[in-house]
Amino acid sequence: MSIGPETVRKIAHLARIQMPEERVEPMAKELSNILDWVEQLGEVNTDGVEPLSTVIPNALRWREDAVTDGGVQDKVLSNAPKAMHGFFAVPKVIE
Template sequence: MSLDTATVRRVASLARIRVEEDELPRLQSELNGILGWIEQLQAVNTDGVEPMAGGGTQALRMRADEVTDGGIQDKVLANAPDRAGAFFAVPKVVE
């Protein structure tokens, strides 16, 4: 598949990217190069190859839906600029 300058101009418009007229040929060749790589990847025989992640037939194990406090209060508050006991301390705001 090869893109012409009108298609490149339309893609840039859809992506809300301003492309100057003198940049169109360079962008056209880059997009055509990317599409060439995609065509090469589509030509690879992947019969019998299991997917590495996602899209497989395996389902994730479901965990019990339990309400907890997380048990990591110290980790959460470790980077707090100011603490008041087990809570974040914030400046008082009065309007």
């Protein structure tokens, strides 16, 4: 796929990047090379290859689903500037 100077200018404008005119042509060549490389990846035969989320085998460690942090509401709310009915009280911000 070939990227032209006009496309580079448009991308720079959309990204709000100031691109000096002498850098437009070299950038077009660089972007074209990158897209050519990506197209080569599409030619790789991946039939029978399972999708991966990681390249190393990972297994989740199972643990008991138990509450380990609770019963400290009074301790937590003691740091609040203001508390009401067991919750942090904050000023109303909707007018």
